Amino acid sequence: MHIQAASDAKTKNEYGGDFRRLFPWPETVDTPWGSAWMTVKPGSSSTPHSHAERETFIILDGTGLMTVDQESRQVTKGDVIYLPPESQHSLQNTSASQDLELLCIWWTSNPPKADTSTSDLLELGCFACPSEMSHV
Numbered sequence: 001m002h003i004q005a006a007s008d009a010k011t012k013n014e015y016g017g018d019f020r021r022l023f024p025w026p027e028t029v030d031t032p033w034g035s036a037w038m039t040v041k042p043g044s045s046s047t048p049h050s051h052a053e054r055e056t057f058i059i060l061d062g063t064g065l066m067t068v069d070q071e072s073r074q075v076t077k078g079d080v081i082y083l084p085p086e087s088q089h090s091l092q093n094t095s096a097s098q099d100l101e102l103l104c105i106w107w108t109s110n111p112p113k114a115d116t117s118t119s120d121l122l123e124l125g126c127f128a129c130p131s132e133m134s135h136v
Contacts, residue, residue, distance in 0.1 A: 002028045009037075016040065016047040016090075033107040040064065040100040045092035053106040055083040057091065062100035065092040085109060 004022065011018040017040040023031045034053075040046055040062075048067075057066070059079045066075045068089045075081065075091075083089050093100035 011039075015049060016045055033105055035103065035105045038102050038104055040091060040093040040102075042093055042095050042097055042099065046090045048088055048090040050086050050088045051106075052085050053108055054085055055089075055104060055106040057081040057083070058103040058105075060101040060103060062098050063094050064100045065094050066090075067092070 002025070004025070009020050011020045013019070015038070017038045020037040022035045022037060023029070024034060025031075037060075038046070057075075057080070059075050059077055059081075061077050063074065063076045065072055066081055066089070068081075068083060068087050074094070091100070091102070
């Protein structure tokens with residue numbers, strides 16, 4: 001069994017929020033997708049950006065305003081948002097006092113072969129790194 005203890009978690013400020021990368025988890029398992037836990041502080045917003053990967057946000061706690069391209073909609077705990085490739089997106093925390101927490105999951109349009117290693121996937125650009133994503 002492998003556990004990433006929340007108390008030991010390392011977060012970085014990425015995309016305008018506290019970003020904890022979960023998968024791929026090279027010491028344990030290779031995955032054809034990447035994921036992260038993100039926290040957007042009250043009154044803050046994620047950085048508008050786009051990328052080639054498909055992505056889903058699952059709102060775990062809080063409320064916000066999701067903007068994809070030119071469309072904006074309110075979101076709350078339990079909502080699931082799908083983001084098509086190359087869509088410009090950002091998420092604003094609309095609360096003055098509560099964190100907005102979400103699970104981010106991204107994958108490529110054409111999944112690699114099952115036996116492709118994480119290092120090969122990173123070389124192929126299958127997992128978006130901050131320097132590889134286009135920010136506006």
